[in-house]
Amino acid sequence: MNQLSGAILAGGRSSRFGRDKALEVWQQKTLLEHVAAALEGCQELFVVGGNLERYGFLNLPVHSDLELHQGSLYALARALELSKYPRVAISACDTPNLTRNYWEFMANFLGFDILIAENADGFLEPLAAIYSKNCLEHVNAALKARNLKMTDWFSNLNVRVVKWSELEPHFNSNLFLNANTPTDLLD
Numbered sequence: 466m467n468q469l470s471g472a473i474l475a476g477g478r479s480s481r482f483g484r485d486k487a488l489e490v491w492q493q494k495t496l497l498e499h500v501a502a503a504l505e506g507c508q509e510l511f512v513v514g515g516n517l518e519r520y521g522f523l524n525l526p527v528h529s530d531l532e533l534h535q536g537s538l539y540a541l542a543r544a545l546e547l548s549k550y551p552r553v554a555i556s557a558c559d560t561p562n563l564t565r566n567y568w569e570f571m572a573n574f575l576g577f578d579i580l581i582a583e584n585a586d587g588f589l590e591p592l593a594a595i596y597s598k599n600c601l602e603h604v605n606a607a608l609k610a611r612n613l614k615m616t617d618w619f620s621n622l623n624v625r626v627v628k629w630s631e632l633e634p635h636f637n638s639n640l641f642l643n644a645n646t647p648t649d650l651l652d
Contacts, residue, residue: 466572468551471504472544473497473525474537474592475558476514487515487558491650497523499561506565509549512558513540537592538604538613545601557592559644570635571595571627578622583629585638591615593641 475487475497487497494502497512501523504510511526520527528547537557544553552575554568572595574580581594592615600622607618632640644650 466506466554466568467508469507469572469575469595470544470548470550470553471507471510471568472540472548472553472555473500473504473510473512473558474514474540474544474555475512475520476535476540485515485519486644487520489644489650491561491644496561496644497558500556500558500563501525503563503565503568504554504556506568507554511544511547513543513547514558536613537615538608538618541596541615542601542604542608545596545598545604548598552595552597554595555592557643560593560642561644561650562640562642563593567593567636567640570632574625574627577625579619579624580627581616581624582627582632582641584641585629585633587629589616589626590641592643 487495489496497520501510511528512520513528515527516529517527528543541555544555556563571580571582575595578597578599579594582590584590603618603622612618
């Protein structure tokens with residue numbers, strides 16, 4: 466995964482979870498550790514959000530939010546700004562079923578401004594996607610307009626949607642598990 470940064474977004478409130486979900490232990494590792502392991506093939510890896518005191522055990526750079534709890538689009542902008550490489554693999558800290566195989570599969574399609582997967586239900590997964598630095602001005606414009614939906618600013622960019630039919634032969638339907646509550650991790 467040459468010329469690719471990996472950014473773990475961990476700045477949310479975890480309000481539905483009831484505690485810091487990034488530190489939730491599942492299958493003998495924290496959710497943060499699962500996501501970091503999946504992205505370890507990237508040329509650089511860092512955390513956006515949270516703080517070094519809480520997430521320093523990963524031995525990765527932790528970039529605290531400049532303003533707390535501004536949302537995923539703000540975190541994406543921050544990751545694009547911080548990245549040393551032209552593309553950034555973005556993963557939420559609560560997606561423990563994403564694997565290194567997933568990111569290597571996605572890296573086969575580099576060359577687009579946005580490389581985004583579709584889940585088994587046909588919805589886009591913007592927090593399991595790869596963005597080029599070309600997106601930064603579009604993300605900043607959306608933030609300035611207070612249009613905070615993760616996919617509303619895609620127009621005028623070269624977007625490749627990886628359909629579920631392309632992923633299904635390689636991955637199971639819980640690939641995009643998003644652990645918003647502790648019960649989401651019981652399966």
